[in-house]
Amino acid sequence: xxxxxxxxxxxxxxxxxxxxxxxxxxxxxxxxxxxxxxxxxxxxxxxxxxxxxxxxxxxxxxxxxxxxxxxxxxxxxxxxxxxxxxxxxxxxxxxxxxxxxxxxxxxxxxxxxxxxxxxxxxxxxxxxxxxxxxx
Amino acid sequence: xxxxxxxxxxxxxxxxxxxxxxxxxxxxxxxxxxxxxxxxxxxxxxxxxxxxxxxxxxxxxxxxxxxxxxxxxxxxxxxxxxxxxxxxxxxxxxxxxxxxxxxxxxxxxxxxxxxxxxxxxxxxxxxxxxxxxxx
DNA sequence: GTAAAAGTTGACGTTAACGTAAAGGGGACG
DNA sequence: CGTCCCCTTTACGTTAACGTCAACTTTTAC
Numbered sequence: 001x002x003x004x005x006x007x008x009x010x011x012x013x014x015x016x017x018x019x020x021x022x023x024x025x026x027x028x029x030x031x032x033x034x035x036x037x038x039x040x041x042x043x044x045x046x047x048x049x050x051x052x053x054x055x056x057x058x059x060x061x062x063x064x065x066x067x068x069x070x071x072x073x074x075x076x077x078x079x080x081x082x083x084x085x086x087x088x089x090x091x092x093x094x095x096x097x098x099x100x101x102x103x104x105x106x107x108x109x110x111x112x113x114x115x116x117x118x119x120x121x122x123x124x125x126x127x128x129x130x131x132x133x134x135x
Numbered sequence: 136x137x138x139x140x141x142x143x144x145x146x147x148x149x150x151x152x153x154x155x156x157x158x159x160x161x162x163x164x165x166x167x168x169x170x171x172x173x174x175x176x177x178x179x180x181x182x183x184x185x186x187x188x189x190x191x192x193x194x195x196x197x198x199x200x201x202x203x204x205x206x207x208x209x210x211x212x213x214x215x216x217x218x219x220x221x222x223x224x225x226x227x228x229x230x231x232x233x234x235x236x237x238x239x240x241x242x243x244x245x246x247x248x249x250x251x252x253x254x255x256x257x258x259x260x261x262x263x264x265x266x267x268x269x270x
Numbered sequence: 271g272t273a274a275a276a277g278t279t280g281a282c283g284t285t286a287a288c289g290t291a292a293a294g295g296g297g298a299c300g
Numbered sequence: 301c302g303t304c305c306c307c308t309t310t311a312c313g314t315t316a317a318c319g320t321c322a323a324c325t326t327t328t329a330c
Contacts, residue, residue: 095248158319165317
């Protein structure tokens with residue numbers, strides 16, 4: 001497994017996750033990932049890879065990088081105070097509700113789409129065999 | 136119901152769907168909707184409203200306007216030939232598979248997120264009552 | 271009849287999310 | 301020692317999806 005290695009270079013990351021160096025640097029600039037430095041060179045840890053996976057997943061769902069950054073903050077939970085933790089939990093619950101709503105809506109969209117396809121299928125079938133059994 | 140009226144002006148559309156005139160004109164320019172003209176003015180039909188709903192829905196799922204336009208084409212199915220219809224159906228099936236994959240992945244994301252929240256909940260609980268029953 | 275409201279067409283501005291090109295450091299190799 | 305190769309920073313370019321503003325016509329209200 002690629003992920004079992006502790007650290008990776010930028011090029012290894014790019015090949016593993018199909019992104020460009022520019023994209024990784026951009027994500028670092030936006031504080032979505034935090035590669036460590038060996039001199040000047042970036043080295044990506046397991047944590048960065050986990051974050052990158054979540055970033056790419058979030059993008060597929062249509063989240064902006066800023067929204068994703070806020071979601072990643074919820075995953076972090078560093079040395080927060082009790083009240084902060086509770087606040088984090090509350091926000092997380094809202095995000096969760098958002099995601100579940102989105103899943104439901106996606107379900108509706110899929111059902112609608114299937115209906116259209118069924119209708120289309122009938123059109124094709126009826127047009128394919130206009131005659132019953134003649135000839 | 137708003138949608139029961141046959142045609143609507145641009146302003147009515149904007150209020151009904153919470154978009155700006157610019158957005159509707161932009162969608163027309165991109166051939167996503169086709170308002171009819173009364174002189175110079177645009178009038179939006181039931182068909183445009185149905186399309187707009189799909190556009191806004193698609194956007195929430197992270198589709199680009201170009202992807203949405205192609206999806207809308209699948210909904211249209213005008214005066215196509217038999218072979219074209221079949222091709223349309225095939226493409227539709229791929230799109231459907233894409234959407235179902237996205238739904239599954241969203242499900243995974245939700246489960247992962249819930250796990251994190253459960254863990255967070257435990258941290259909060261254990262930190263709230265560090266003592267058993269003393270005092 | 272005229273003034274406000276609503277609509278139109280350009281055309282330039284803006285933001286997000288990178289792409290791309292220039293200029294240069296550092297170490298491995300023949 | 302020179303020359304790749306990989307990496308770096310800096311900086312300008314690009315595309316999508318509109319926002320915004322100017323200049324004008326048309327309709328509606330009084």
